[in-house]
Amino acid sequence: MEIGKLEVVGTVGLILFCVFMKYLLDLIWLKPLGMRKKLEKQGISGPSPLFLMGNASEMKEIIRECGLSKAAQAIKPDEITGHGYAPSLFPYWEKWAQQYGPLYMYSTGNKVHLYVNSPKLVKEMSLCMSWNLGKALYLAKSVRPLLGDGVIRSNGKSWADQRKIIAPEFYMDKVKGMIGLMMESVVPLLKKWEESIQNGGGIAEIKVDQDLRNLSADVISRACFGSCYLRGKEIFSKLKDLKNIISSSGFLFNLSNFGFLPTKRNRSTWKLQKEIDSLIMKVMDQSSEGLASGQSESDDHLLQALMKGAKRECPGLTLSSDFLIDNCKNIYFAGHDTTAITSTWCLMLLALNPEWQDRLRAEIFEICGDSLPDADALNKMKLTKMVIQETLRLYPPSPLISREVLEDTKLGDLEIPKGVYLWTSVSGLHQNQDIWGPDADKFKPERFANGISEACKLPQGYIPFGMGARVCLGQNFAMFELKLILSLIVSRFSFSLSPNYKHLPAYRMTVEPAYGVDLLVSKVNY
Template sequence: MEVDVATTALEGDVASPSPWSLLCGLAALLVLWAVSRTAERCWLRPRRISRALRAQGLGGTVYRFPAGDLAENGRLNEEARSKPMPPCHDIVPRVLPHLHNTVKEHGNVCLTWFGPTPRVVIADPKLVREILSDKSGQFEKFISKRLSKLIALGLASYDGEKWARHRRILNPAFHLEKLKGMLPAFSTCCTELISSWETKLAASSGSHELDIWQDFQSLTGDVISRTSFGSSFMEGRKIFQLQGEQAERIIKAFQYLYIPGYLFFPTENNKRMKEINQEIEWLLRGIIEKRERTIEDDGLFGNDLLGLMLQSNKDTETPSLRMSTEDVIEECKLFYFAGMETTSVLLTWTLVLLGMHPEWQDRAREEVLSVFGKDKPNFDSLSRLKTVTMILYEVLRLYPPAVTLNRKTSKEMQIGGVVYPAGILLELPIILVHHNPDVWGKDVLEFKPERFAEGISKATKDQPVFFPFGWGPRICIGQNFAMLEAKMALSMILQRFEFQLSPSYTHAPYTVITLHPQHGAQIILKSL
């Protein structure tokens, strides 16, 4: 009996451990799980994938635990941005120094590392076209949803059914007939810019220096405010200022994304990014709610992008397929950011290159004056501007706003004879394809708009290798908007002014999501 009691007591002790013991055991299991997950993600998987890809003949950089190539990439970027470059168009070594060096050493298809995640650079034009032409959804957009939401999710970030649903809703807003109705807003904004330049010239001694980068950001911000929201630039100015700051902060955060949960760390940068996002969303929610009240009271959606989007959304018969208010906010964030950035970048580099190559400035002006005289450009005649179009295409070739695109393999697949597992990042450096002498010829780094004299297909020898707005089913929905705005602005500037690069201009392209002039773009302006 005594033994039974003792045994029972012992069993009772074993069956009822103290709460402290349970907590220690649970903590130990969590630590073990975290260590095993980290080891798999940051050591075992990278080594396993590296061996598999190298066994198939793929060269590239060696994985460095745990940041991969991010530290070296950051160092080379900082070094490149510390000094300007000559006024030429061989900009890749400055804009993408690490990628340029890697491709130069290992070829057009090579392995690099985004933290512990393998990233394959694909600069082969045929493979880039194959990936961008995908209609089956095998290649997903690679994007940190949490980071992207801080600037704009929207159509550019979605995959699968959600992308298709948003594209269907947004398409009507970007039809050419709808864009034609926006031309008066383009004209009004450009007229105000022209008037401000003429005022500055009137107060000067015949010429005036100005930074067109700042002015074109204001111009395209004004255009997107009026055409998207029926409001003025002053109402949208705060959103543009916040998004500009956000873009700079996102670039800072990008190099630390390999650290799990980094965006939750209470750093000054992370806290400020969340504050900015909340303020932008609050401002946009106010604009949307104001429009919805107008629709409810008067039944008028408006002919701007917001109104057209809301009307298309309401006309979607199945309620479950409509966009939510949060979806609309994200699309509006994308309107603001992409709508301003793409065209301001294109116009800035266009004037810089026409300042470097005044003979083409003269040819473009001669064409504009022969078509419009001093009258305001109209929709139908803008499409007849052959020389202006050639110039814009050549600028987009040499200085594409988005220098690289990213995709991700959704499953195991073969690309160019190499089998890749699911989850491999694919970096498609558009600028390298645009600067490839095997495609464009030995004069690839020269500014020669005449290469587009017979259209894009002749310029590329019938190879689809011109990707300033992407390619395939996911080609940028706003490309016609951007080109129409750029043609209008450039035509009105050429009608009234001649310009040259200022001695204070420093050629220093670099990326802040899109391709910016690091030190601005100063020109000397004169009236005709």
């Protein structure tokens, strides 16, 4: 009898083991193989993957070779001849694109990726309003401590509900009403630089990237928190530390999945996440007290607007829920980091091209005279907008767009199976000579004189704010803030690159200057 029981247990165990092995084999090999076969039948090729690793080892080797081929990566200001950085940041994509064209597949572990830089298919992705193309779930997991499950990383109905609440707060009429608080943040920076110039005997060397990061943090803090903006700035500091930890781990194609282990890096991540969430909760509590006390509409700030929106659109959502915390982090990161980096690149490019400083200065003086710019004046600054557009073309804050195919989807004539990850190189599109001409890597704001449609052969080749249904919610806010910062700085100061400036774009979730931007700044004499 006992022998019979043991035989049954052994048989059940063997069956369970076989089922598990079949599941494991299907997960790590058969399912990805099936995806690749479907794509191959449609004429899509790519580098051959290795069992378990895919093309990850080859990607690492390409990166290693690229690093060895440029021992001194950073270059001096007088050595900058163009702004094509994609081959150094994503050398595997560039190498494979030369071999297989703008559409090819590759793998990392059990993940099948499709590189899509064919303008025709990028257009199809831009027109796709379906929920079937969502944010990559494995990336969402990697950056969850930084962004949670907010609107940037969520999918499906959750994403649609959050967007419905948040989008109205960035409509043009709301953004125009924020010009005053933007001005409150910029003026102290102008005074700080004027004092540095005076103390330096008429010229000062300023590391502008940190000042612009602080400025952008101040703007978003005031917009989000109102009178509590100083606590918001503390949150920004911790978010920056958290971003640096996450981006240093190679999160894009990291094969390891040990986020649950108490490693030194994970402990630091958990600690920062807890501190950030706690700080946001404190501000939320203060804002809730303001709402309960009948605070007037004129005292509203973004956090309170989100609270009201959540109550209105999702009555069952509590004010202490993750929705508010996660979306505060999303707004802080997207609204602060990208604007700060873009304004930094703007000044770097203008420092290299002083004739454009003169042209902007003349336009600003013609429109504003001795007055500070308002929303209407900013709308009239055509040359300033052109410089910003060209900066976003050459140095888009997010150099890539990722999507996960959540259900079998058709893009043009291409049938893409569920589970495939789509990647579009924004920087690759923005500097494609077939779209922009032979001077695609050069700074030429005049290409935007007659709008985007005349600047390039294919409008879908310009996507600095993303594309499709998931285009950036805060682009109106960002453009107004960038115009204001640029107009106030250029109208008061002239500047050039310091000999200490080392040019090296680096990918840290966004493309930023690896060593910051050092400028020699002096006052403009009219």
